[in-house]
Amino acid sequence: MFFGRKFLLLCRCVPCWSALTHINIIMKALKIGDLLARVPIVQGGMGVGISMSRLASAVANEGGIGVISAAGLGLIYKDYSQDFDKATLWGLAQEIRKAKEAAKASKGVIGVNIMVAMTDFASLVKTAIAEKVDIIFSGAGLPLNLPSFLTEGSKTKLAPIVSSARALKVICRRWIGEYGYIPDAVVVEGPKAGGHLGFSNEQLSDENCTLESILPEVVSEVKELEQEHGKQIPVIAGGGVFTGEDIHNILSLGASAVQMGTRFVATEECDASQEFKQAYVNATKDDVQIIQSPVGMPGRAVHNSFLDKVKAGLTKPKACPFHCIKTCNMVDSPYCIMLALYNAYRGRMDHGYAFCGSNAWRVDKILSVKELFATLKSEYAAVTAK
Secondary structure: OOOHHHHHHHHHHHHHHHHHHHHHHHOOOEEEOOEEEOOOEEEOOOOOOOOOHHHHHHHHHOOOEEEEEOOOHHHHOOOOOOOHHHHHHHHHHHHHHHHHHHOOOOOOEEEEEOOOOEOOHHHHHHHHHHOOOOEEEEOOOOOOOHHHHOOOOOOOEEEEEEOOHHHHHHHHHHHHHHHOOOOOOEEEEOOOOOEEOOOOHHHHOOOOOOHHHHHHHHHHHHHHHHHHHOOOOOEEEEOOOOOHHHHHHHHOOOOOEEEEOHHHHOEOOOOOOHHHHHHHHHOOHHHEEEEEOOOOOEEEEEOOHHHHHHHOOOOOOOOOOOOOEOOOOOOOOOOOHHHHHHHHHHOOHHHOOOEOOOOHHHOOOOEOHHHHHHHHHHHHHHHHHO
């Protein structure tokens, strides 16, 4: 009686508060050395311009790991310099600084994704380390010499991205043998991921080739490394992770965290154009297709009129002004992938297309990053409550 109406209203809210506390207890934080992400969600690096400082810092502020993609920043920062490589390095430094500043108050973790296939791979890695980025994720090839770029006193963590336990074994053999370095974390991507894929077209259609089948093999390999070297190496798994239930299922297979890209595209803070985001919202299941990228790898994207032009042979490049990818040969390329992705980032979908994960067609609205985290936590809690 003494507390009155306000107390009664507060009491009604207690179950909700308990549920939120319960979520935080169950969804274990991700620890990578001295780095701590309160929520075990890593936002996948997405270029060109899709995941930059705005998205990365928003994710970091919610407790996940926000990741900047280094791909194509030279076009986005072309006002700084018409020299693509010079502008790319400048742009990467600026994006890291902006993200770190925006996530400073929350002590959020900021990472960078740098593809091995990029011609300026070494310079990008050196720049990221010089800017003291928290962690570098590297795939699209085997990052065999990644530890060689670390400087004395550097605290930047290194995490290779692999698609099999065999690939991880090759990388670790080189890292340990030549540099005495053990990965700080490992990302394993399954065939349902977006963008360029580390699988053959046959594997992509093989029902036995799934993240759920690859992940335990990678976890087993990592456990051997941990026992041999006395170092904890969290496994981060991605490719088709869409809901809180998916997160629960992947963590139950031995992963310490998940990597998610597609869900973060459809957020207000995503650095892409509204037209790019809307391509996800409007996509049907049949629109999500496998394409052959000019870099020599299969990729997954949302079908549109530009890809129809590619198929009809109407997009042949006249020159290669960027030389951005080692494996891209202008003579054989049906289009310039850098320009196509940059155009999509800017909203010119008639001259480009949106890379996406297999579940992009399930996106039905654009949320804030905060709302997305709340949704995923709620879904995760609902599964664990069962």
